[in-house]
Amino acid sequence: AQSVTQLDSHVSVSEGTPVLLRCNYSSSYSPSLFWYVQHPNKGLQLLLKYTSAATLVKGINGFEAEFKKSETSFHLTKPSAHMSDAAEYFCVVSEQAGTALIFGKGTTLSVSS
Amino acid sequence: EPEVTQTPSHQVTQMGQEVILRCVPISNHLYFYWYRQILGQKVEFLVSFYNNEISEKSEIFDDQFSVERPDGSNFTLKIRSTKLEDSAMYFCASSEAASRMFFGEGSRLTVL
Numbered sequence: 001a002q003s004v005t006q007l008d009s010h011v012s013v014s015e016g017t018p019v020l021l022r023c024n025y026s027s028s029y030s031p032s033l034f035w036y037v038q039h040p041n042k043g044l045q046l047l048l049k050y051t052s053a054a055t056l057v058k059g060i061n062g063f064e065a066e067f068k069k070s071e072t073s074f075h076l077t078k079p080s081a082h083m084s085d086a087a088e089y090f091c092v093v094s095e096q097a098g099t100a101l102i103f104g105k106g107t108t109l110s111v112s113s
Numbered sequence: 114e115p116e117v118t119q120t121p122s123h124q125v126t127q128m129g130q131e132v133i134l135r136c137v138p139i140s141n142h143l144y145f146y147w148y149r150q151i152l153g154q155k156v157e158f159l160v161s162f163y164n165n166e167i168s169e170k171s172e173i174f175d176d177q178f179s180v181e182r183p184d185g186s187n188f189t190l191k192i193r194s195t196k197l198e199d200s201a202m203y204f205c206a207s208s209e210a211a212s213r214m215f216f217g218e219g220s221r222l223t224v225l
Contacts, residue, residue: 036216043117043218044156044204090156100146100158100169101214 002027002093006104014112019063019078021107023091026072033074034092034101035065044090050074061085086111115139119205119217127225129194134220136188136205145188146206146214147180149173156204162188195224 007022025031035047048059055067065076074091091104118137126132138145147159160170162180177199179191188207192199202221208214 034213044206044216046213046215049213100161100171101148102158103148103156105155 002031002095002102004091004093004102004104006089006091006107008107009105010108010110012110012112013081015083016080019076019081019085019109021076021089021091021109023074023076023104024072025074025091025093027093027095029095032094033065033067034094035059035063035074035076036090036092036103038088038090038106040087047076047089081109081111083111083113085109115215117205117207117215117217119203119220121220122218123221123223125223125225126195128197132192132195132199132222134190134192134203134205134222136190136207136217137186138188138205138207139215140186142207142209142215144168144208144210145180145182146208147190148204148206148216149201150204150219151198151201159190159203192222195222197224200224 003026005024033050036044037047038044047063048057050057050067058064063078065074067074088106088108090106092101094101120135145162148156150156158171160174161168177193181189200223202219204219205217206214
């Protein structure tokens with residue numbers, strides 16, 4: 001069975017400092033992994049996606065994530081936070097295309113000036 | 114970028130009433146989904162739909178819920194007799210077979 005654990009419910013950073021949002025997954029097969037972002041009163045926007053190609057995945061807005069099979073992790077990083085990055089971030093796993101996505105509980109990112 | 118559109122953006126209804134949430138998926142997509150997010154909780158899968166039938170559903174998707182693709186463009190979620198605990202944000206999504214899933218902006222349902 002698939003599951004996703006986001007290790008931090010809330011992360012606070014200062015503008016210009018690095019961002020690290022942690023995610024561990026459990027899957028019986030080779031999973032597809034995603035990070036989605038949700039800004040207040042907005043829908044879910046795909047940041048990036050891993051599907052067994054390169055283990056370092058680059059996404060939109062300067063975010064990237066590294067798939068580490070040995071650690072069953074898919075942490076999201078950004079070198080320098082911007083105020084507009086403040087949002088809810090979801091780590092998501094899917095075992096194959098067309099099947100249900102399993103969402104983590106989300107991490108709220110706060111960015112202070 | 115192509116978009117999934119959902120209507121209404123917000124609906125308030127009385128307990129026991131029927132609600133239909135509408136979605137227009139991206140035109141060449143083949144897989145359609147509904148997810149919901151109760152306030153303060155995580156996003157939960159409800160149902161997926163492919164080739165005019167339900168392909169997968171969660172335990173949340175009981176007999177009160179149904180989905181339909183009535184005219185080849187819309188994809189609807191019907192809740193037959195709403196309960197207080199159905200209050201949530203409902204997200205529609207669509208995808209091609211092996212590509213990213215696109216989500217709509219959600220329909221907020223408030224059951225009084």
